[in-house]
Amino acid sequence: MIERRQFVTPGELLAEGDYNSGENTYRENKKIYASKTGLANFVRNNVYVVALSGCYIPVVGDLVIGNVVDMRLGVWLVDINAPYISVLFASEAVDRSFNSRREEMTKYLTIGDVVLAKIISFDRTKDPTLTIREPGLGKIPLGHIIDITPTKVPRLIGRRGSMINLIKRETNCQITVGRNGRILINCAKLESEALATKAINLIEQDAHTTGLTDRINKLIKKEKKESSIHAK
Amino acid sequence: MSENLGMVSKITQKRISELLKQDKRIDGRGLNDYRELKVEAGLIERAAGSALVTLGKTKVMVGVKIETGTPYPDTPDNGVLTVNVELVPLASPKFEPGPPKEDAIELARVVDRGIRESQALDLKKLCIVSGKKVFIIFVDIYALDFDGNLFDASTLASIAALKNAKMKDYVIKKDGELEYKANDISLPLQNYPVAISTAKIDDKLVVDPSLGEEIAADAAITVAIGKKGNICAIQKRKVGTFSVDEIIQIINLSKQKAKEIGAMFLKG
Numbered sequence: 460m461i462e463r464r465q466f467v468t469p470g471e472l473l474a475e476g477d478y479n480s481g482e483n484t485y486r487e488n489k490k491i492y493a494s495k496t497g498l499a500n501f502v503r504n505n506v507y508v509v510a511l512s513g514c515y516i517p518v519v520g521d522l523v524i525g526n527v528v529d530m531r532l533g534v535w536l537v538d539i540n541a542p543y544i545s546v547l548f549a550s551e552a553v554d555r556s557f558n559s560r561r562e563e564m565t566k567y568l569t570i571g572d573v574v575l576a577k578i579i580s581f582d583r584t585k586d587p588t589l590t591i592r593e594p595g596l597g598k599i600p601l602g603h604i605i606d607i608t609p610t611k612v613p614r615l616i617g618r619r620g621s622m623i624n625l626i627k628r629e630t631n632c633q634i635t636v637g638r639n640g641r642i643l644i645n646c647a648k649l650e651s652e653a654l655a656t657k658a659i660n661l662i663e664q665d666a667h668t669t670g671l672t673d674r675i676n677k678l679i680k681k682e683k684k685e686s687s688i689h690a691k
Numbered sequence: 692m693s694e695n696l697g698m699v700s701k702i703t704q705k706r707i708s709e710l711l712k713q714d715k716r717i718d719g720r721g722l723n724d725y726r727e728l729k730v731e732a733g734l735i736e737r738a739a740g741s742a743l744v745t746l747g748k749t750k751v752m753v754g755v756k757i758e759t760g761t762p763y764p765d766t767p768d769n770g771v772l773t774v775n776v777e778l779v780p781l782a783s784p785k786f787e788p789g790p791p792k793e794d795a796i797e798l799a800r801v802v803d804r805g806i807r808e809s810q811a812l813d814l815k816k817l818c819i820v821s822g823k824k825v826f827i828i829f830v831d832i833y834a835l836d837f838d839g840n841l842f843d844a845s846t847l848a849s850i851a852a853l854k855n856a857k858m859k860d861y862v863i864k865k866d867g868e869l870e871y872k873a874n875d876i877s878l879p880l881q882n883y884p885v886a887i888s889t890a891k892i893d894d895k896l897v898v899d900p901s902l903g904e905e906i907a908a909d910a911a912i913t914v915a916i917g918k919k920g921n922i923c924a925i926q927k928r929k930v931g932t933f934s935v936d937e938i939i940q941i942i943n944l945s946k947q948k949a950k951e952i953g954a955m956f957l958k959g
Contacts, residue, residue, distance in 0.1 A: 526700045571701040603706050603717075649710075653719065 463500055464667075467493040467508060474506045481507030497610075498667055511667065515541045515609035515639040517578050517587040524604065524637035525589070527572045533559045535568055537576065537589060540609060540639040545587040547576065552591050573599045575635060575643070602645040603652055607663040609640035614666040615659060622662065622672055629679045630655045654682050698785060704907040711895045718747075718901060723944060725899045726840075730847065730956045732855040740856025740878075744848035747901065748838035750782075753848040755856040756829040757878075759869070762822065770817020771827040774803035774849065776834070783837035801886070801926045802832065802845050805915035809884035809923035811850065816879040820867040828853070828878065839902035842913045842926075846886035850957060853878055883957040884923050885949035888913045889941045891931055898944060912941055916949035918957075 460474050467473065473484060473491045480486040483495040484506055493499060497510040517523075517539065525537035525545060535547045549557040552567050568574065574589075575596050581587035591597045607615065616623050616636060627634050632655045633645040642659060646652035658675050665671055707717050714722055726747030735741035740755035762769060776799040778786040791799070806812065817826040830852065832845045856878050859871040890900035890908035897904055900911065909931025915924040922942065927933070933941070 526698075571704075573700045573702050599702060601702060601705070604700065604703055649713070649715070656719075 461499045464498050467499045468496050469494055473499050479505045481505045483508035483510050510610045512608045513610045517541050517581040519578050519581055521578045521638040523576055523639040524641035524643060525574055525576055527568050527570055530564060543586045545589050547589040568598055575599055599643060602643045605642050605656055605659060607640050611663050611666040612638055612640055615662050626655055626658050650686055699903045699906045703903055707903055707907045708893050711892055717903060722897050730851050732851050739858060740852045742848045742851035742855055744844045746840060746844040748836055749840060749844050750836035751844040751848045752833045752835055753852040754831045755852045757858050758827045759824055760827045762825040767822035768818045769814040770825045772807060772812055774799050774830045776832045778834050782834045798841055798845060801842055801913055802849055804924040805846050805884045805886050809882045809917045811880055811882040811884055813879035813881050819863055824867055839905045840888050840899050842888050843886045850883055854880055883918045883953055884915045885952050886913050886915045887945035887948045914942060914945040916946055918953055920946050
């Protein structure tokens with residue numbers, strides 16, 4: 460049996476005997492091995508690995524931020540930072556039936572646009588499909604987009620949103636977190652935007668450590684103090 | 692590299708130019724700031740010389756190979772320098788396997804020109820038998836991670852790898868054959884060119900452009916500076932234009948940056 464929060468590499472033996480194989484692990488003959496590089500951990504007899512990095516695996520219902528990379532008749536192809544290119548049907552973009560012979564698709568979205576979308580279907584035999592037909596979803600007109608490793612998104616959100624709400628409250632920024640590791644920041648002031656970016660980058664860098672919320676709080680307070688001195 | 696369109700979204704490009712109006716850059720650098728630079732030489736044991744250069748998120752690995760062969764007919768007394776670039780698909784979603792495309796060829800030629808025109812390698816010393824047998828130096832550049840400015844990273848990695856390269860000491864026998872000795876010698880390096888790239892985005896000049904800035908740029912220019920501060924090579928890319936004043940400004944900045952980088956990584 461491994462120790463808690465031990466660093467493991469793929470193929471490393473984690474536990475032997477009556478254990479359940481959790482996230483990022485696999486079982487072979489009652490032995491459980493890691494399938495990704497990360498920190499191993501266990502809760503009762505569930506063994507799992509918190510991956511240090513990795514790509515985004517789509518889950519139905521996830522909110523994602525994607526780049527439109529290509530167009531076909533009636534569909535946009537959207538890069539959502541996953542191993543699979545996702546598909547956004549024109550009928551999922553407008554609130555009525557869409558006839559691509561009569562209408563220009565570029566009126567709604569074109570290559571290089573960024574969309575906030577929701578995944579409506581995905582399994583490993585079919586590419587993920589998206590929808591933007593819900594309030595709040597659709598083309599993102601402005602803002603600053605930063606990328607973090609998708610596996611660190613839960614840490615950025617924190618327990619019941621504690622971390623992300625802290626950043627939102629302290630910087631007065633609107634922050635939208637895509638589960639695929641893309642984050643949209645909208646701020647009235649450039650300084651707050653830079654501060655939010657700095658905080659998020661620190662979370663990504665130190666995601667595996669403890670006491671992170673306190674450190675982020677301190678960082679924001681310190682930076683705010685400094686900038687208010689400069690302002691005077 | 693116009694094929695990279697779509698890799699960086701329109702709002703990010705808009706953001707880059709908005710921030711530049713206030714002399715700020717998207718990654719928080721100043722206009723004349725270089726990204727963090729790291730050079731690790733001699734990582735590949737089986738190559739004659741090697742170097743890994745990390746420039747922000749851009750990563751370039753260079754290997755040097757030394758062989759004997761025949762010289763070109765127009766330069767019978769000179770050794771041969773061959774620079775090759777491989778943009779491997781793992782570096783960027785836009786790089787495909789297969790024969791080198793336009794951007795790989797351009798990169799190879801810019802690096803080659805920097806080394807050749809600065810006379811970094813004393814090719815005369817690499818001649819074994821005039822017109823018959825010379826040393827051929829292969830510089831193989833592999834882009835491992837692409838986040839803009841492969842030109843500067845590749846040139847620096849190539850020079851670091853050439854500097855790191857070792858070959859067996861030799862004597863030339865009467866019949867032109869080589870007899871190798873036990874000790875190692877370095878390649879005849881006499882100059883250390885440093886390439887500095889600058890991009891122009893909406894009338895602002897930024898040094899060491901990242902991927903987003905390279906795509907948003909109207910024009911970009913790479914200046915290779917020798918160790919005495921002389922210009923060895925210049926290459927301009929993309930469709931935009933530079934004014935004479937801008938060129939002078941770029942050259943002065945490049946000289947200063949090249950001096951800093953050369954002193955840090957290529958001294959001696």
